[in-house]
Amino acid sequence: MIRIDSLTKRYGTFAAVDDVSFTAFPGRVTGFLGPNGAGKSTTLRALTGLATPTAGRATVLGHRYQDLPNPGLDVGVLLDASALHGGRTGRETLVLSQRTMGLPPIRVDEMLDLVGLTWAEGKRRVRDYSLGMRQRLGIATALMGDPKVLVLDEPANGLDPAGIRWMRDLLRGFADDGGTVLLSSHLLSEIEMIADDIIMIGRGRIVASGATHELLAGVGTLVRSDDGTLLVDALTSAGFQATRRPDGAVATDADLETAGQVAFRAGLPVTELRSADGHGLEDMFLELTAPDQREEAPSRRTSLPNGVAA
Amino acid sequence: MSAPVLDPTVVGPRATTARPRIPMTRLVDVEFRKLVDTRSSRWLLAAVPLLTLVVVTGVTLWGSDEEVTFGMHTTTNMMPMELLLPLVAVLSVAGEWSQRSALTTFALVPRRGRVLSAKAAALLVATLAATATVLALSAIGTVVAAQVRGIGTVWDLPLELALRLALANVVAVAFGFLVGVAIRSTAPAMVAYLAFMFVVPILSSMVAGMWSWWAENGPWIDLSWSTAFVTAPEITGEQWAQVGTSTLIWIVVPLALATRRVLRTEIR
Numbered sequence: 363m364i365r366i367d368s369l370t371k372r373y374g375t376f377a378a379v380d381d382v383s384f385t386a387f388p389g390r391v392t393g394f395l396g397p398n399g400a401g402k403s404t405t406l407r408a409l410t411g412l413a414t415p416t417a418g419r420a421t422v423l424g425h426r427y428q429d430l431p432n433p434g435l436d437v438g439v440l441l442d443a444s445a446l447h448g449g450r451t452g453r454e455t456l457v458l459s460q461r462t463m464g465l466p467p468i469r470v471d472e473m474l475d476l477v478g479l480t481w482a483e484g485k486r487r488v489r490d491y492s493l494g495m496r497q498r499l500g501i502a503t504a505l506m507g508d509p510k511v512l513v514l515d516e517p518a519n520g521l522d523p524a525g526i527r528w529m530r531d532l533l534r535g536f537a538d539d540g541g542t543v544l545l546s547s548h549l550l551s552e553i554e555m556i557a558d559d560i561i562m563i564g565r566g567r568i569v570a571s572g573a574t575h576e577l578l579a580g581v582g583t584l585v586r587s588d589d590g591t592l593l594v595d596a597l598t599s600a601g602f603q604a605t606r607r608p609d610g611a612v613a614t615d616a617d618l619e620t621a622g623q624v625a626f627r628a629g630l631p632v633t634e635l636r637s638a639d640g641h642g643l644e645d646m647f648l649e650l651t652a653p654d655q656r657e658e659a660p661s662r663r664t665s666l667p668n669g670v671a672a
Numbered sequence: 673m674s675a676p677v678l679d680p681t682v683v684g685p686r687a688t689t690a691r692p693r694i695p696m697t698r699l700v701d702v703e704f705r706k707l708v709d710t711r712s713s714r715w716l717l718a719a720v721p722l723l724t725l726v727v728v729t730g731v732t733l734w735g736s737d738e739e740v741t742f743g744m745h746t747t748t749n750m751m752p753m754e755l756l757l758p759l760v761a762v763l764s765v766a767g768e769w770s771q772r773s774a775l776t777t778f779a780l781v782p783r784r785g786r787v788l789s790a791k792a793a794a795l796l797v798a799t800l801a802a803t804a805t806v807l808a809l810s811a812i813g814t815v816v817a818a819q820v821r822g823i824g825t826v827w828d829l830p831l832e833l834a835l836r837l838a839l840a841n842v843v844a845v846a847f848g849f850l851v852g853v854a855i856r857s858t859a860p861a862m863v864a865y866l867a868f869m870f871v872v873p874i875l876s877s878m879v880a881g882m883w884s885w886w887a888e889n890g891p892w893i894d895l896s897w898s899t900a901f902v903t904a905p906e907i908t909g910e911q912w913a914q915v916g917t918s919t920l921i922w923i924v925v926p927l928a929l930a931t932r933r934v935l936r937t938e939i940r
Contacts, residue, residue: 407938407939407940410779410782411778411779411782412775412778412779412782412938412939412940413938413939414936414938425689427782428782428783429689430689430691430782431689431691431692431693431694432691432692432693432694433779433780433781433782434779434780435691436691439776439779441775441779442772442775444772445771445772445773445774445775445776446771446772446773446776447710447767447771447773448771449710449711449712449713449771450709450710454709457705458702458705458706458709459776459780461698461701461702461705462694462698462699462702462780462781463694463780464694464698503776
């Protein structure tokens with residue numbers, strides 16, 4: 363189990379991760395989804411003791427990662443498949459991890475087998491590996507200590523479709539055996555296929571989280587008003603769940619009629635009211651991504667439909 | 673199935689902190705292995721005996737009779753090692769960052785201080801082993817030179833001087849280690865180390881020529897100057913003190929500051 367608790371990481375005044383909290387449960391694959399630069403990697407580095415959080419706390423299996431006496435045996439970590447010493451052979455890379463963790467030498471060959479690297483490939487220098495081969499080698503390092511938790515940053519990068527399929531089956535099996543998997547990706551389609559739960563992050567903050575099928579079903583209502591914050595307050599005090607989406611619209615589990623009435627009673631003019639469609643998550647994700655392309659921002663504003671000031 | 677709600681009393685934290693900690697010996701073993709498992713570091717290490725062999729052969733064949741005593745042989749033969757071994761130290765630390773293998777290293781051993789200590793210990797072992805190798809090669813050179821020339825073998829290396837030669841090597845490697853920890857990028861760190869080795873002594877002697885205070889007091893500060901005393905046949909108490917102060921200035925204090933930084937910095 364992984365628990366992230368009000369984690370904040372600032373660089374100067376810039377908050378790369380801003381008050382992020384979530385839990386990754388055993389037996390489930392948790393997808394950590396967000397555009398590049400959203401704070402995924404920073405969160406994972408803080409979780410694995412490679413970065414010190416400015417505030418908040420991250421624990422694995424109930425402990426701070428730094429307090430684990432031999433972390434490789436509890437947590438398999440792959441943060442960047444390209445971060446391997448190019449001058450070592452793939453096999454030697456594994457031998458160093460095997461020795462550090464104090465495992466029997468046979469584990470090295472078992473892991474090469476498991477990730478589908480041949481004996482000849484193991485003898486090659488990592489410098490000559492494709493990104494896909496490096497991912498496999500990184501997975502081998504992560505799995506070697508037979509951990510209960512896996513933390514993987516963009517593990518599908520560089521894998522071919524067959525490789526992605528292989529990775530999916532591997533992580534599925536790991537979770538089905540009671541393991542906890544936290545993997546990040548900037549591709550919704552990838553996460554959709556493999557994750558049981560999704561944590562979506564944008565500009566350092568969590569914007570959506572929940573079980574994948576619920577998030578994708580997009581059940582509920584989308585209601586928009588000039589003041590989204592007041593609308594959220596009104597809906598929550600009426601006993602409904604309500605979240606403000608990045609575009610200002612509010613998603614709620616109240617049905618159409620009730621949502622309209624709640625807004626009316628709160629004195630909030632409704633500018634849009636409709637059932638949330640199945641693409642809610644994708645819309646949200648695209649909206650998260652768009653403002654990061656700054657040169658497009660002004661033209662977006664002028665092209666908005668009349669009267670809809672966000 | 674709805675979003676998972678797990679009873680914290682059921683999924684309690686497992687007693688993972690009850691595992692034995694990774695012993696230091698294992699970390700030293702791993703760091704020692706890293707010194708020899710890449711082509712660049714292996715060649716640098718292999719170059720020490722190879723170059724020493726070249727120097728031994730040269731001195732044995734063409735050196736004057738005074739230069740082929742054991743003491744003179746050894747002092748001369750230490751030179752390739754004193755230049756190359758610190759580069760191994762630079763690589764062993766800076767390489768982790770340049771190659772970004774630090775990400776794996778520190779994920780497996782989050783107590784970064786232990787990794788740095790293990791690296792230092794592995795380098796110490798390598799330095800002492802290399803020193804012993806050079807001594808052995810020098811002994812062979814001494815015997816061969818005496819046979820070829822038909823002169824008596826002169827075993828004029830007192831234990832005290834031998835230990836001082838070893839100490840000089842350790843200081844040189846410690847400086848390389850410091851440069852690696854402080855700069856953490858292979859190319860700039862190597863340049864910085866070589867600049868220190870070649871440029872600082874020249875600058876220092878130029879300044880000494882123009883400024884009498886420096887000519888008198890330079891060795892208190894200039895590490896390259898004071899370490900030259902360590903390998904001289906005789907060394908005075910004042911010179912030992914100068915070795916101490918310059919080591920403090922150039923190695924101990926900067927290493928403490930650089931280590932503190934490494935312990936806190938974010939590993940990317």
